[in-house]
Amino acid sequence: DARVTQTPRHKVTEMGQEVTMRCQPILGHNTVFWYRQTMMQGLELLAYFRNRAPLDDSGMPKDRFSAEMPDATLATLKIQPSEPRDSAVYFCASDSGINQPQHFGDGTRLSIL
Amino acid sequence: DQQVKQNSPSLSVQEGRISILNCDYTNSMFDYFLWYKKYPAEGPTFLISISSIKDKNEDGRFTVFLNKSAKHLSLHIVPSQPGDSAVYFCAASVKTGANNLFFGTGTRLTVIP
Numbered sequence: 001d002a003r004v005t006q007t008p009r010h011k012v013t014e015m016g017q018e019v020t021m022r023c024q025p026i027l028g029h030n031t032v033f034w035y036r037q038t039m040m041q042g043l044e045l046l047a048y049f050r051n052r053a054p055l056d057d058s059g060m061p062k063d064r065f066s067a068e069m070p071d072a073t074l075a076t077l078k079i080q081p082s083e084p085r086d087s088a089v090y091f092c093a094s095d096s097g098i099n100q101p102q103h104f105g106d107g108t109r110l111s112i113l
Numbered sequence: 114d115q116q117v118k119q120n121s122p123s124l125s126v127q128e129g130r131i132s133i134l135n136c137d138y139t140n141s142m143f144d145y146f147l148w149y150k151k152y153p154a155e156g157p158t159f160l161i162s163i164s165s166i167k168d169k170n171e172d173g174r175f176t177v178f179l180n181k182s183a184k185h186l187s188l189h190i191v192p193s194q195p196g197d198s199a200v201y202f203c204a205a206s207v208k209t210g211a212n213n214l215f216f217g218t219g220t221r222l223t224v225i226p
Contacts, residue, residue, distance in 0.1 A: 004156070006156075033213065033214075042216055042217070042218045042219065043157075043202065043216040044216075045213050045214070045215075048213055056213065091156055091157070093156075099145045099162075099164065099206075101147055101159040101162055102147075102159070102214060103159060104149075104156030104157045104158070105156050106154070106155050106156045107155075107156050
């Protein structure tokens with residue numbers, strides 16, 4: 001079965017450090033999503049791309065978060081500088097079009113000390 | 114403002130019996146609904162979906178029912194098995210060309226052997 005691959009699976013770092021999370025979407029999927037899961041907010045959408053073009057990043061704190069898709073096989077989510085409130089599980093998902101299910105990676109568990 | 118709500122945080126069911134998970138939504142523009150299952154330390158796994166033009170969709174032991182007038186959907190699992198124990202999320206999207214999902218907060222299902 002094709003899967004979305006996320007790296008790293010776990011990341012622990014100190015406040016103020018830069019964090020980069022990577023996602024390899026399923027081959028052939030043209031839409032990539034970044035979600036964050038916290039105890040308080042559940043799963044919330046941060047940003048998404050279609051055909052590598054950013055469509056919406058209104059869910060992201062723009063001053064410290066950035067999302068890019070350098071090529072069709074790689075999406076990145078960067079936090080600089082990181083803060084303790086950024087601690088969460090970050091999921092990447094991809095799909096092949098409208099009204100097609102999104103398929104999720106296993107997430108990056110981020111802890112900012 | 115939570116547009117998709119799962120009011121039962123947990124549900125316990127005896128093996129072999131039916132599990133019914135419920136979900137309510139507030140946005141009448143939602144036209145595509147999905148259920149995801151999530152195990153600990155893994156990403157959500159797509160289970161079943163339904164378009165707003167239907168009121169029922171069945172896949173093996175899983176059936177999703179949609180009541181548009183009540184803005185309510187439910188997932189029926191019959192017969193329930195211990196391996197079904199997981200957190201179940203319902204999600205919804207609007208056909209705006211975006212396909213971004215709005216998630217409920219999840220229901221933890223425990224199937225007792």
